Amino acid sequence: MSVSDLIATLILALLLLQAAVRLPGTLRGQRRSRSLSGAFTAFAIAWWLRTGLGRTAVDPLGVNDLPTLLKHVLAIAGICVLLMYVCDVYAEEDTSARHIRISAWIQRATAYASVATVVCMTAVFFLVLDRSKTGKDSPYFIGRHMGDPGLALYMGLFYAYVVAAALVCAYQWGRAARRAGHWSLRTGLTMMSAGMTLIVVYAVMRTVFLSVATLHPLPARDLADQEHITDTVLYAGFLLWLLGSIVPALRALLTRARSIHAILRLHPLWRDLALAVDGIALYQPAHLLRGHRAAQHPCATSSPTTPPPADPPRPPLGD
Template sequence: MRNPSDTLAYLIAAILVVQAGLRIRPALKGQRRDRSLWGAVAGFTGAWLFRTSDSHAFFQSHGAPDLPYFLKHVCALLGICALLRYFTAVHRSGAVGGRGFGTRLADAAHRLGAAATLATVTGMGIALMRMSPATDPESVYFVERHAGNPFLSLYMALFYGFWATATAIAALQWAGPAKRAPLRSLRVGMRMMAVAMALGTVYALVRIIFVLWSTGVRVSPEVNAQQETVTDILLYGFFLLWGLGSLVPALHTAHQKWLSARRLCELHPLWSALARHSPTAVRHPAATYFTRLSPKCAVLDTIHDVFLSPAPSLPARLSRFAIDIRDVIAELRRTAPHGLADAALAEAWARPHPEHPPVVLAEAWWLCAALSFPSSARDTSSPYPFGASIEPHQEIDHLRQVAAAFRLLTASACREADPLGRLSANARLSAR
């Protein structure tokens, strides 16, 4: 059965690996703050993996039993240093606004961070070499392995002193700007990370106090185990809160992309029909290559239009679909009969549908019929009493309803005698 401590370590490492995967694309694009955050995630992931029993067993079998402790501490220092660089880059970009005490402190820490990290790691390495061999080589706890060695206090003071300072600065950095963050998900994430950094500071202070105390007093194994349990709880709380807090904005962004992709798929049948009818009215024409090969391959054209057509993002592509639909409707109004809107409304009231309001159904009827008229433009536009919504999200929601009704009507038109022909005849009669 696996050690519960190892299970938690692998769980936290898995959360951090998910973060690294979500952030690798922005990091590769060369944005400084994204590279720094990715470096912090990578450093903390390494620290947790070096903490596991599997790592200790590997290095033990290769004659370097203290090396995983040292590598764990080095990875943790590199991770917290990268976090300081990340926050400084965020503030310099103006993403959270303001330049308070925490930001000025971060600027100073950023300027001294690389040199301080190098000096700390060098000092820890020298102290570790002077601590060998271990006084209790059977223990799994680093403090207990080298209990009574005066260089242990130096090693732990360097590591935890740097850690306590860095996490305290980070807590100040995230606590203040969290109130001014523009998005709720960003505020929640920053508050979680501020609490995590406060736990990290408490963890480091407890470790420093215990190491200094255990240097002058012989500590029993039971007391040492209790101290390890308390500090492990603080450490797990620190990383879980920080990992989840930093994931909140990313998950919010991923959720928005998923919603945009779903709405694009809902709008695509309507957009595609309009774009094929008036290819010059849309910014990018609808893909038809696979549909021409076989109607069964039409889904590949849909994938191209929704995910691969030129656009900086899925939300931007969704806005473009809405604009394209309205632009084609403006062209259709110049070819549709003047009585088409009245005929569509009459048809919608005469043949209601439980899932669609009559006005939405009438707009879908108008679109179905207008696409069947020849492209002979007039100087005047036919009436179109289905106005666009003022708010963008309301417009998207309305077009989704129209697209759903449009799919229903185009499917039923294939099964019935000639509903569009009847509607077109009624439109011409109404126009007289």
């Protein structure tokens, strides 16, 4: 397995972890959890198609470069859902602010722009792009279509969409980071904003390279160097975004762990108090393990109860 596939597999695992964490909220019908879970799943499949295993699974369909098209379509779907989520979150702020009005407009236009981009890219892929070359000619999609005007049009549509969406996300997360009250949230939002900025840099670098390569085809060595440099920027951007989205959740997890630890340390004191004062606890402590933290509390019906006092005797009634 190549280094590229290893990094893609790591990113894939992080994306699936994020989707799994939000699965309970998705099953409960929470709209935002469902949106994030869908975005992470779409990104995960797109990154899987970047690996040799993903390409091998799709190649038997008999359509040259089909993994690349599917990868780009899924990436657009994931970006669309993520962008709508971001705009929806920050639209709850002051609606009179200009950036909130712009975000609301972007949220309404995102779905239409995504569908239009996918339709145009698919049309260019099947009708304009020369797909007669295969992976034997070059291991890179750009290298196989170097000098083809259809390549510049196809990738130009994709990168224009990526740049627009990533800029909106980077701006919103960067603005929210400046206003965040806790260090973990501020750190996470800053990392996410920096990750989106790197993805913008990646798309711009690829666009400039494609413009030059379309007019003046470059040797294979320059192509490999470009792929290595831009892929490194893409990996760094995605990892920053993913790790930034995990940081606030880690703080909540640590808080939960500290709370459980405190409860376990208080358990012996609670047990002694419950045994010393009858009726102070709703559930009596179990006798198993003599108060060890692994002891289970019995049900309320099994706890001993004190019988109610008997009614005082009544005096006999006279005749």
